[in-house]
Amino acid sequence: NGDSASSPKKPFVPTQADYQKVYDAVAARLANDTDYDDGSYGPVLVRLAWHASGTYDKETGTGGSNGATMRFAPESDHGANAGLKTARDFLEPIKAQFPWITYSDLWTLAGACAIQELGGPTIPWRPGREDRDVAACTPDGRLPDAAKDQRHIRDIFSRMGFDDREMVALIGAHALGRCHTDRSGFDGPWNFSPTVFTNEFFRLLAEENWIQKKWNGPKQFTDKSTGTLMMLPTDMALMKDKGFKKHVERYAKDSDVFFKEFSDVFVKLLELGVRFKTEDRFVFKTSE
Template sequence: MASATRTFTRALRTSARPAFSAAPRVAFRQGGRRFYSSEAPSKTSSSVGIWAAAGGALVAGGAYWFYQNGSSSATPKVFTPKFEDYQAVYNEIASRLEENDSWDDGSYGPVLLRLAWHASGTYDKETGTGGSNGATMRFAPESDHGANAGLKAARDFLEPVKAKFPWITYSDLWILGGVCAIQEMLGPQIPYRPGRQDKDVAGCTPDGRLPDGSRGHDHLRDIFYRMGFNDQEIVALAGAHALGRCHPDRSGFSGPWTFSPTVLTNDYYKLLLEEKWQWKKWNGPKQYEDKKTKSLMMLPADMALVQDKKFKEWVQKYAADNDLFFKDFSAVIVKLFELGVPFPEGTERWVFKTLQ
């Protein structure tokens, strides 16, 4: 089923999708099961749970990369990457997303999005520390934080891309990987601008800045308000749980949130409202399972979105309108991916073409 879903998904891609256009996605959803996108998968997928080194000097939104031409005495050349250079990086990532059928649901998309999310979600607006400007998860102790368990796979996946395009910083590469993942999994277009600088181990953030899936609405507000998000944005970001799944050997939790963990839709919100959820009886941490199939899961932090009145209002809006979800998700994920980045004034945002 996972392989058939990926094949059908690729067939739906078009060469020039307008932002938030729903035509291919509507066809996909209408061909689905139980009003959701696809049947329950039989394999496992990478967790994108939002709860659960050198670059160059960055100027005017692009990296000035110096290299030697020939002998060591040659005059260093200066390479200033343009849109088409970043598009080439995007294409390289996109071409490899489904190269390994044995990896979870057959796509590295969810784990790449989780890497970009966790690299950005450490931001503290009061101190100006953390955020996507630094890629400090390359170093311990940040790489060993519990919330980042399993993300070495995503970092390793991107290493050959970094080797092929050595001028791009890890910070920009990780975020570009997240942008690529969203768009290639039939999500909305995500505007991107480069300009992040890599930092050393001194830039590592303390543990505890990312959401804890076992906690409730007060915790969610504490975590996201610290970054500068409001209630609507918290719920919009949670829609990323349409993708991927949790693993017992990483977060401790187990299972996917939706029946189509490699296609971005508003199913996460529909399932929260329409399914009957019960506590899962197992030896792991407390989590919910759907009563009907027992193949889906929700975390306590997910259920908090329908238990809290203000959060639930937005869950209902996004469940009823996929286009609204895509519009708001695109806006808030761009905000997340740019937290803590001192972009030079006038830095242009780009929208990359999806892989054909």
């Protein structure tokens, strides 16, 4: 029969082991390329995965992590996406090494990898996203504006299908990374260890004294004790709103609860707008 003759032409169907190889390649690049920002590309990879997913609109089913349409203008030029070319370029050698993975799977896998490699919870992940062309780019204005308040947070994140608790849990990811004046206009990190995933964002938000920063830039807040940390107006809004504040206090007190609830909601974020063929998710092994 023709089985053996035709088998070399069979399409390559990647297994969990193949995706683990992609994970390992991203993790190795993170470990080797430490000459960037605070020593890691991890935070900007998390931001790429989130901005690729957070365009989802549950009413129309448009946007979300399917598509990877941020490869194209106009979406790549949306103000909210400033600086994310750095993250996309970082992943190009990985895409070249594993050409079978879609960009949309790669960007979300890299976000999950970064959370795990920076000491966060495991982020179970599944493949199945398809890349789309420029026609699928979402309109500008779907991602949040940091200058706004709790009403805006609820508007934007309920459009994606999240409730209050999930919104607060997600925003704990601002433990990672920093703001850049040449990207968003804001400046500085949220805590003292911006390359380690912790519940510090909540502890500092709840316990520090935050005052408005005196400068020529957009309105942001700084900690009274050192003047080196920052909070965005949207971060501060979590303390002004009763429905949000109770979760801030819960997460500030209990890192385990935050890790568990963050993992659940980040998995949900990375899957917005995707029709998967499989229920099963992979749990990637974190590097040593």
